[in-house]
Amino acid sequence: MKWVCGFDPGYFGGLAFYNPGAFVSVYDMPLSFDKHKKKSVDGYALKMILDAHRADLAFAAIERVHAMPGQGVTSMFHFGEGLGVIKGVLAALSIPFIEVEPSVWKGVLGLGPDKKKSLDLARKVFGNVHFPKMKDNGKAEAALIAKFAYERLGKGYGI
Numbered sequence: 459m460k461w462v463c464g465f466d467p468g469y470f471g472g473l474a475f476y477n478p479g480a481f482v483s484v485y486d487m488p489l490s491f492d493k494h495k496k497k498s499v500d501g502y503a504l505k506m507i508l509d510a511h512r513a514d515l516a517f518a519a520i521e522r523v524h525a526m527p528g529q530g531v532t533s534m535f536h537f538g539e540g541l542g543v544i545k546g547v548l549a550a551l552s553i554p555f556i557e558v559e560p561s562v563w564k565g566v567l568g569l570g571p572d573k574k575k576s577l578d579l580a581r582k583v584f585g586n587v588h589f590p591k592m593k594d595n596g597k598a599e600a601a602l603i604a605k606f607a608y609e610r611l612g613k614g615y616g617i
Contacts, residue, residue, distance in 0.1 A: 464604025
């Protein structure tokens with residue numbers, strides 16, 4: 459059975475693999491730190507995670523993100539850089555991907571911008587074992603994105 463990988467990009471985001479016949483697999487966004495302790499998305503670690511699931515992976519769904527008013531230029535640059543790493547690794551591994559608007563996937567699942575509601579829904583759908591802490595909301599949203607993409611977009615990818 460094919461899987462879908464969902465991504466909530468960003469340093470506090472995550473990725474999750476979903477198919478309805480198995481438990482969801484979730485990961486924090488892999489990060490690396492330079493000598494100045496500045497963090498970035500770790501492309502090599504991401505590749506290793508994706509490689510472990512690649513044989514059964516139909517496609518990936520990435521939450522489409524935009525700059526928001528009030529966010530600093532430097533932080534938005536680093537955020538965009540991390541998104542580029544995700545897309546680059548997926549492309550290098552020949553894994554097709556799409557971007558989904560937060561308003562679309564959250565609307566279908568009856569959610570809004572409140573991260574706590576996303577976390578609560580993920581706990582209800584997938585169990586609390588993967589999301590025991592409030593800081594797990596990035597992994598929770600990644601799992602919900604994967605579920606949404608599998609159920610709503612999977613037919614276009616042979617699911």
